[in-house]
Amino acid sequence: MPAIGTGAGIDATPSLPTTFCGIELAHPIVNGSGTFDAIAARRAFGDALVEQFPFSAFVSKTVTVAPREGNPPPRLWELPGGLINSIGLPNKGLDGYLTHDLPELARLPVPLIVNVMGFTREEVARLVDAFAEREEVSALELNVSCPNVETGLIMGADPGETAKLVERVRPLTAKPIIVKLTPNATDPGAVAEAAEAAGADALSLINTIRGMALDPRTREPWLGAGTGGVSGATVRAIALAQVQEVARRVSLPLVAMGGVQRGRDADDLLRAGATLVAVGTESFRDPLAGRRVAAELAELRREGSNPGADAPAST
Amino acid sequence: MPAIGTGAGIDATPSLPTTFCGIELAHPIVNGSGTFDAIAARRAFGDALVEQFPFSAFVSKTVTVAPREGNPPPRLWELPGGLINSIGLPNKGLDGYLTHDLPELARLPVPLIVNVMGFTREEVARLVDAFAEREEVSALELNVSCPNVETGLIMGADPGETAKLVERVRPLTAKPIIVKLTPNATDPGAVAEAAEAAGADALSLINTIRGMALDPRTREPWLGAGTGGVSGATVRAIALAQVQEVARRVSLPLVAMGGVQRGRDADDLLRAGATLVAVGTESFRDPLAGRRVAAELAELRREGSNPGADAPAST
Amino acid sequence: MSATATTTDDGRRTLSPPGRRRATVIERRVHGSYVVLRVADPEGQPARPGQFAMLAAAERWGGGDGERPFLPRAFSVARIPAPGEAEFLLEDVGPGTERLCELEAGDALWLLGPLGIGFGLEAGGRRPLLAGGGVGIAPLAILQDELAASGAADLAPALLGFRDAPHAEGAALLRHGARVATDDGSVGHHGRVTELLVEELDRDERAQVYACGPPAMLEAVRALCAERDVPVQLALESGMACGYGACFGCVVPTKSGYVRLCVDGPVLDGEQLETALVPGAGH
Amino acid sequence: MSATATTTDDGRRTLSPPGRRRATVIERRVHGSYVVLRVADPEGQPARPGQFAMLAAAERWGGGDGERPFLPRAFSVARIPAPGEAEFLLEDVGPGTERLCELEAGDALWLLGPLGIGFGLEAGGRRPLLAGGGVGIAPLAILQDELAASGAADLAPALLGFRDAPHAEGAALLRHGARVATDDGSVGHHGRVTELLVEELDRDERAQVYACGPPAMLEAVRALCAERDVPVQLALESGMACGYGACFGCVVPTKSGYVRLCVDGPVLDGEQLETALVPGAGH
Numbered sequence A, B: 001m002p003a004i005g006t007g008a009g010i011d012a013t014p015s016l017p018t019t020f021c022g023i024e025l026a027h028p029i030v031n032g033s034g035t036f037d038a039i040a041a042r043r044a045f046g047d048a049l050v051e052q053f054p055f056s057a058f059v060s061k062t063v064t065v066a067p068r069e070g071n072p073p074p075r076l077w078e079l080p081g082g083l084i085n086s087i088g089l090p091n092k093g094l095d096g097y098l099t100h101d102l103p104e105l106a107r108l109p110v111p112l113i114v115n116v117m118g119f120t121r122e123e124v125a126r127l128v129d130a131f132a133e134r135e136e137v138s139a140l141e142l143n144v145s146c147p148n149v150e151t152g153l154i155m156g157a158d159p160g161e162t163a164k165l166v167e168r169v170r171p172l173t174a175k176p177i178i179v180k181l182t183p184n185a186t187d188p189g190a191v192a193e194a195a196e197a198a199g200a201d202a203l204s205l206i207n208t209i210r211g212m213a214l215d216p217r218t219r220e221p222w223l224g225a226g227t228g229g230v231s232g233a234t235v236r237a238i239a240l241a242q243v244q245e246v247a248r249r250v251s252l253p254l255v256a257m258g259g260v261q262r263g264r265d266a267d268d269l270l271r272a273g274a275t276l277v278a279v280g281t282e283s284f285r286d287p288l289a290g291r292r293v294a295a296e297l298a299e300l301r302r303e304g305s306n307p308g309a310d311a312p313a314s315t
Numbered sequence C, D: 001m002s003a004t005a006t007t008t009d010d011g012r013r014t015l016s017p018p019g020r021r022r023a024t025v026i027e028r029r030v031h032g033s034y035v036v037l038r039v040a041d042p043e044g045q046p047a048r049p050g051q052f053a054m055l056a057a058a059e060r061w062g063g064g065d066g067e068r069p070f071l072p073r074a075f076s077v078a079r080i081p082a083p084g085e086a087e088f089l090l091e092d093v094g095p096g097t098e099r100l101c102e103l104e105a106g107d108a109l110w111l112l113g114p115l116g117i118g119f120g121l122e123a124g125g126r127r128p129l130l131a132g133g134g135v136g137i138a139p140l141a142i143l144q145d146e147l148a149a150s151g152a153a154d155l156a157p158a159l160l161g162f163r164d165a166p167h168a169e170g171a172a173l174l175r176h177g178a179r180v181a182t183d184d185g186s187v188g189h190h191g192r193v194t195e196l197l198v199e200e201l202d203r204d205e206r207a208q209v210y211a212c213g214p215p216a217m218l219e220a221v222r223a224l225c226a227e228r229d230v231p232v233q234l235a236l237e238s239g240m241a242c243g244y245g246a247c248f249g250c251v252v253p254t255k256s257g258y259v260r261l262c263v264d265g266p267v268l269d270g271e272q273l274e275t276a277l278v279p280g281a282g283h
């Protein structure tokens, strides 16, 4: 079995040209919102990060109207092949993002997708409006995995709520609107159909799955916030099923994610119907994971449909 | 780190007396429906199985009114720390179960819980009715993870549907009725509340989570049925969060399951609010896993709240 | 595996203790492309030919740098070299077999078995004819041992098919005679093992065929025997999670519906089958 | 790690190459309860004292018989023994450190770093005073090396606290003098390292304290220095998934809100903190 991430062949930017909502991308690998902070990474890695930028487009961490501190630590719990996080969407708020982050992110060598979340439809509208005309922004992603403060329900778990939200913000911008589905829903396919009917340009999935762990010592919930969201390899099979189901039910382009570690995983999601694939948790293990996945994918494409290293020999 | 399943200390039946819906059990570890066939196991292991029976109660595989062949193979796909199955509920049907299975299962040294599923409320009623007065049966478990053929919706994903189902069958028997919740629901807590209000005596969770995998060679879905259900260690954190949430919202006793491999995992679920814990996939790795988990749990209880081997040393 | 076995199913099944046991590798041999593990399993009972065990390495199993193995894997008992021992023949085809093939003398593994229903040795006066392909020769070795021990003097050599010379080294496992065919002609007959079988049946059709190998070979053997009305017992493979009837994952289609290969097989009568091409069996 | 480093943050940060690199263990030493790994990392740049690297074994990481490790783990660079090399001091406290402590010369590991902001060496005329506890002595070794190299002639011995004698063997890592305290009195002063610190500060308060150790020790040092208006820089720990600011998981509360320890630390000024008792830091 080949080791994961030998880092082979990631020197040149992998070339797998892809069009997504009219945006030309060098390859289909982007990041999952909230799993890569290009500004912080540039502090750690300097210009070399920009030169070897791991993604073909950059999705920024969720922005809310008001600044948020995020959840109390501890915020992380490691799982077999994964992670539970309860980060709690810390961000500088809309004004802080526009002043501090947007100018820096605009200088990245790839298109920028801004991920926004509001606790009411009007908040989301305000966020969409703020980016509607910004040249630096290529697309908007709506994170609908949060409870509507008015109804108490997760907007993105309900087809009706999702439709109302998309209808509300659709007229505000000509930019592509990506709706990021929550996996914690009875029927993500129904939500996807509602988003499509309401005018979404694309969908992304999966967000993290609710999970928790106890402190091995105190036997109380480990995470400061009690529960969190599961990501990483451990959700891969669940993500693949949801992506396939959604791909069957809508004709929108999909940004698929959930546990992608290798080109083979990305290929699975593309075959299940996605147009782009996002790498999240795996970037924590290797900042250039996105680039490696793209290179491995290019390699798989070169091999054509040869069985390759993963398939066992026959007797 | 201690190895999993050293098999130490499982010679004597672990003693952790537990009462569940008025049923006295030797310890809180039972099996997940469909993950242990006591009749087949007896063919493989003979009477020794009965002498060392791994569970304090036996939950039989889902019975439907009509016999079912189950899904076309392949039915299994191994995951890191888990499994996707698409077994498809093969069973002899109600008559076959009553004639062939029930008499054999009645001879087991532990109480019997019969798990049933119908494609309409009336089918479920017919199944409940058939066991309502059977002395051999200590409790009934309703598997509500299947689509209602009339509405097309998964009964157990919807609080209203679940309530109607429980109301329909509640008057038919004095035996405890356990509703087995599906994790593929937006709000399992709401379904739990509905089941409680409608007269359920207990709840069990989680059933498997929808997942899929592609054939590494053909790049088509591997499983004969396309998708399947994920179980095993890989769902543990998700199960724990759902169990805690449901325990907060109802006061019914819970049978918790999902990825239990060790006493520590069972303890987590008990601390999250469960009364019993079921072992499923882990029994595939070791037929006596249930007994080992019970023994490890008894050992943890003896240690009291000592940190034990899992907690790291301090500097 | 040790001596006082209880058998059922007409002596074709030795009962297994219900718990998996920690067994120890006492010898590891390489036969070309194959590895033979000799295992000490003092609590075990001697398997009937065709029975199998579920094996997992005691360390680094249930995780690993890649994704798997997590579940135990099924392996035919290939020989009982001494009481309380068993031998397995392995080919590295994936993460599980790779890990097991790494084991050295002294290493521990988890073992559950013997499991399943083995070959029926009652041949009704017909001469036993063994046909195997690749790693499927494993259960034929113990079967041949037993037939030889029970004094089948006229025992024909087992017919064994392999891909090439390194695989053909596996033939050494059969101690009481074998004729080899290889796909590339590097050893023995250049061609398929079924060609040897045709030869043998042409010579004398009063045979009871015992076969184990990859699905395509088994299917060819099954069809051949069906055509000639020669009784055949086939040891099949399918993906197994548990090996003892718990998961319903290992079913194969038969004329009377799906059967669980781990409790109703792995040896099936050719007559039970429409085809031996089992979906997902993988080889 | 090799020579031409680009530094930022007032020289307190050497930039890391953006990809994790395959590095090789070239020496493994045991110091009582600790393991020192000397690693060849020819593409690396020399860390500033207080910076860290994320490490993962190249084999058997991301799975395993138990559950973890899956993510890399953070370790202070303890010394730069030669250009293109780095040393790390490890204590086996869980699955990740257990696995890393097993590595032998020749084994490969994944390395990302140097990361974070190290100690500020500008002491404004104050004498540097190093206080460490347990495995927290690691960054003090490289700090002491650097202070000694820059000719701080009057360098006081580092004050080091340990649980017992096997742990106190870690003190050998500091090459330019150390005073040891142990909880059980088996070596050096019987008591806490903070008692040695009080002694030193009583003698001369014009010190710049540099501290690293378990949360309770750091908090005692912080409070002590705050009381006496002595500037202190604390190298903290918190659970990290990425080490380069991507996950927002490693935050610690400061007077101005949460900061990510991996990009805004791990060295923080005592003044920034209400407390050094970080939730979930684990030691």
Ligand SMILES: Cc1cc2nc3c(=O)[nH]c(=O)nc-3n(C[C@H](O)[C@H](O)[C@H](O)COP(=O)(O)OP(=O)(O)OC[C@H]3O[C@@H](n4cnc5c(N)ncnc54)[C@H](O)[C@@H]3O)c2cc1C
Binding pocket: A312, B076, B077, B078, B079, B216, C052, C068, C069, C073, C074, C075, C076, C077, C088, C089, C090, C091, C092, C093, C094, C095, C096, C097, C098, C135, C138, C139, C236, C237, C238, C239, C240, C266, C280, C281, C282, C283
């Ligand atoms: C009764 C019986 C007896 C057997 N006897 C022997 C024997 O004596 N010697 C021997 O070498 N082998 C024997 N086998 C076969 C052996 O069990 C398999 O080769 C082994 O399970 C392969 O495991 P692996 O992890 O090495 O390979 P896997 O990767 O599991 O590959 C095996 C097959 O499983 C499928 N597969 C691939 N990935 C997955 C996945 N993620 N989940 C599920 N399936 C997947 C593929 O079709 C692949 O070809 C026997 C099998 C049975 C059922």
Ligand SMILES: Cc1cc2nc3c(=O)[nH]c(=O)nc-3n(C[C@H](O)[C@H](O)[C@H](O)COP(=O)(O)OP(=O)(O)OC[C@H]3O[C@@H](n4cnc5c(N)ncnc54)[C@H](O)[C@@H]3O)c2cc1C
Binding pocket: A076, A077, A078, A079, A216, B312, D052, D068, D069, D073, D074, D075, D076, D077, D088, D089, D090, D091, D092, D093, D094, D095, D096, D097, D098, D135, D138, D139, D236, D237, D238, D239, D240, D266, D280, D281, D282, D283
């Ligand atoms: C900047 C920095 C520098 C460091 N320098 C050094 C050094 O030089 N030498 C050194 O030995 N160590 C150092 N550490 C600490 C080291 O990173 C930890 O000891 C290591 O991460 C422990 O990993 P583990 O897998 O061995 O133990 P873990 O099991 O991860 O235990 C570590 C702590 O994590 C918590 N924990 C337990 N289980 C989980 C779980 N499932 N998910 C998440 N958290 C869990 C517990 O609180 C536990 O105490 C440093 C840490 C930081 C942040």
Ligand SMILES: Cc1cc2nc3c(=O)[nH]c(=O)nc-3n(C[C@H](O)[C@H](O)[C@H](O)COP(=O)(O)O)c2cc1C
Binding pocket: A031, A032, A033, A034, A035, A061, A062, A083, A085, A087, A089, A115, A143, A180, A205, A206, A207, A208, A230, A231, A232, A233, A235, A257, A258, A259, A260, A278, A279, A280, A281, A282, D247, D248
């Ligand atoms: C630490 C962490 C923070 C995340 N933050 C966000 C976020 O701010 N907004 C969002 O839409 N998704 C967020 N996600 C979800 C990821 O974008 C992605 O949907 C999920 O992690 C699944 O992909 P993975 O398995 O590759 O990580 C976060 C995930 C993680 C692990």
Ligand SMILES: Cc1cc2nc3c(=O)[nH]c(=O)nc-3n(C[C@H](O)[C@H](O)[C@H](O)COP(=O)(O)O)c2cc1C
Binding pocket: B031, B032, B033, B034, B035, B061, B062, B083, B085, B087, B089, B115, B143, B180, B205, B206, B207, B208, B231, B232, B233, B235, B257, B258, B259, B260, B278, B279, B280, B281, B282, C247, C248
């Ligand atoms: C192979 C297999 C078959 C199952 N069959 C049934 C079933 O017939 N009825 C049912 O209610 N649950 C069934 N389940 C679900 C289990 O009872 C259990 O809810 C689930 O596997 C989670 O537990 P685990 O992670 O310990 O396996 C099945 C699970 C598996 C893996």
Ligand code: FES
Binding pocket: C239, C240, C241, C242, C243, C244, C245, C246, C247, C248, C249, C250, C251, C260, C261, C262, C263
């Ligand atoms: S392998 Fe589980 S039933 Fe056969």
Ligand code: FES
Binding pocket: D239, D240, D241, D242, D243, D244, D245, D246, D247, D248, D249, D250, D251, D260, D261, D262, D263
């Ligand atoms: S460890 Fe990920 S942000 Fe600090």
